Amino acid sequence: MIPRFTALAVLLLLGASPAGAATSQPWAWPLQHHTVDERFDPPASPYGAGHRGVDIAANAGDAVRAVAAGRVSFAGQVGGTGVLTIDHGSERSTYQPVRARVSVGDAVRRGQVVGTLLGTPSHCVDACLHLGRLIGEDYRDPLDLLGGGRFRLISPHGTPPPPPVGTGGDLVRPVGGPITSPYGMRVHPVTRARKLHDGTDFGVPCGTPVHAAASGTVVARSYRGAYGRQIVIRHRSGFETSYSHLSVQSVAMGARVTSGEVIGRSGTTGLSTGCHLHFMVVRSGKPVNPQDFL
Ligand SMILES: [Zn+2]
Ligand SMILES: [Zn+2]
Incomplete structure (x- = not known):
């Protein structure tokens, strides 16, 4: 019974x-x-x-x-x-x-x-x-x-490549590649609306390893509207970086990551015109210019 x-x-x-x-x-x-x-x-x-x-x-x-x-x-x-x-x-x-x-x-x-x-x-x-x-x-x-x-x-594809070298700021560059759209006011390439571009775009092929800009804790791992697949890392109270349009998110929610660790791969998910990384720095809840930290 x-x-x-x-x-x-x-x-x-x-x-x-x-x-x-x-x-x-x-x-x-x-x-x-x-x-x-x-x-x-x-x-x-x-x-x-x-x-x-x-x-x-x-x-x-x-x-x-x-x-x-x-x-x-x-x-x-x-x-x-x-x-x-x-x-x-x-x-x-x-x-x-x-x-x-x-x-x-x-x-x-x-x-x-x-x-x-x-x-x-x-x-x-x-x-x-x-x-x-x-x-x-x-x-x-x-x-x-x-x-x-x-x-x-354990990666079946061997050891991940070393992270790109930083330029003296607090953060290391999450990927190599040229800056294709800086932080600041712009006309959005998809919506044509004039608004703040709240991060820095790096032009890299889809599938490029994306590195944590500093050590911290993964506080979000989600599919978030226009940002597509996104990882958010909290480095200290009130200071976070985020990585958007990813094709692959390779760290779990709550994971501790070290500076330069591979956290995912670039892609073009969400509202995006092509493969690139949209990198944001958020201080006290507000986006600030990532280039001030790189
Ligand atoms: Zn399988
Ligand atoms: Zn962007």
Whole structure:
């Protein structure tokens, strides 16, 4: 009777959450290891290239656990790969390559062992779990829900290049490249409105590593309207820098970063005419000219 009762309770909880709303509950790590091999890199189009999840390094045979309570909606093979999907109500988690230890329709608890990690087929050098997060048909970054700053990143692309050298100010340049639009009043290239350009634009190709201008704490990691994918770092009380139009955000909310550390890659997300970095310095809540600090 107890398992039946638990399943009913889970159903009632799922029924109570508003349809379409994102689950704000943090996820539990599906594996003992918290080492991210390859980050989320959302494709530009539904069929575009990209990485629709995160890869977590592990060993074949490791137990794979449910990231949250839910109900198994798929357990089987997709193109020769063992795949498990758990429906959490407003979103789903996917796990591959795994051999499922649960069946479609089973209610699962957060942290319950739901599968065994397989060694093949793997798109990592060694075994890894590809964890996906879906809201409807949209892929989201699982790291947004997997505890901020508590994982270690190992890059499959080698050591990141050294940060650009600063010019004597307090901050180091977040990228190389020319300044294509300075801070100040201008006619906006997209909206044609005359308004303050609240940061400095650096012209760099999409995918260029972006470095923290100083050490600090990641206080925002979001998609923010015209700014697109944005990272905000607080360096001290009332002094922050932000990095906008990113293609990839590679630090978690709450993470401590050191000066020059790679925090993401440049892009053209949000209201943007092309690949560039929009870099802002915000003092006491107001944008100021970044070039005064570089
Ligand atoms: Zn993957
Ligand atoms: Zn700009």
